[in-house]
Amino acid sequence: xxxxxxxxxxMPKQKSQTFTRIRAEVxxxxxxxxxxxxTTYGSIAIHMNVVxxxxxxxxxxxxxxxxxxxxxxxxxxxxxxxxxxxPIEIASVQQARLxxxxxxxxxxxxxxxxxxxxxxxxxxREIRWTDAx
DNA sequence: AGGGAGGCGCTTC
DNA sequence: GGAAGCGCCTCCC
Numbered sequence: 001x002x003x004x005x006x007x008x009x010x011m012p013k014q015k016s017q018t019f020t021r022i023r024a025e026v027x028x029x030x031x032x033x034x035x036x037x038x039t040t041y042g043s044i045a046i047h048m049n050v051v052x053x054x055x056x057x058x059x060x061x062x063x064x065x066x067x068x069x070x071x072x073x074x075x076x077x078x079x080x081x082x083x084x085x086x087p088i089e090i091a092s093v094q095q096a097r098l099x100x101x102x103x104x105x106x107x108x109x110x111x112x113x114x115x116x117x118x119x120x121x122x123x124x125r126e127i128r129w130t131d132a133x
Numbered sequence: 134a135g136g137g138a139g140g141c142g143c144t145t146c
Numbered sequence: 147g148g149a150a151g152c153g154c155c156t157c158c159c
Contacts, residue, residue, distance in 0.1 A: 019142060041155055051140050052155040060154045078156060086154040094154090 022050055026058040027066065029121055033074040036102045037119035038111060042078055047122035073097040080114035 029044050041059075045052040059072050073094040077083045082091055082098075082105065095105055104112040111117065 016142075022142090045155080051142090053139090053153055054141065054155090056154050057142080072154090075154085077154085083154045090154070 019054075022048065022054055023058045026055055027062075027070060030059070030070055030072060030075060032121075033071055033119045035071075037117050038074045038076055038080065038098065038103065038114075039119045039121050040076055040078055040080070043121050044075070074101075074119070076111065080111040080118070082109040082111075084109065 025048055026044060029047070033039055041052045041055045045055045048055075055075075059075060062070060062072060076094075082094055084091075086094075091109075095109070098105060098111070103117055106112060
């Protein structure tokens with residue numbers, strides 16, 4: 001997108017208002033996940049009324065500062081599994097950090113005793129855990 | 134188990 | 147302006 005208006009020249013980093021809002025909210029929610037807990041993309045998405053992809057997009061495009069300060073590693077895929085479509089080195093970091101925080105993860109990337117560590121983002125919890133255990 | 138589609142929003146053509 | 151492709155996902159077949 002090229003800056004062609006006065007406002008875009010004044011605020012070159014401003015994207016669409018919608019996505020900016022989504023992004024800020026995702027970051028806020030992630031920052032609220034306590035040590036030793038985790039939540040899922042879908043959980044955050046449901047709470048915010050957006051599609052999971054957008055949550056993933058935000059988290060995958062954090063700035064260096066944000067990824068350094070934000071507990072992004074506490075966000076995993078459905079059924080408490082570490083995302084498989086992620087560069088292995090990043091997934092390794094994520095798994096290591098979670099283990100440091102006291103979580104057990106099996107060989108397939110599933111967090112053990114997920115219910116004991118699941119952080120409910122908001123009031124709505126419409127995730128299917130039926131086959132989780 | 135593996136692949137396709139989907140609500141949306143971004144980017145590029 | 148608008149179409150097509152893409153996405154640390156998820157659901158459904």
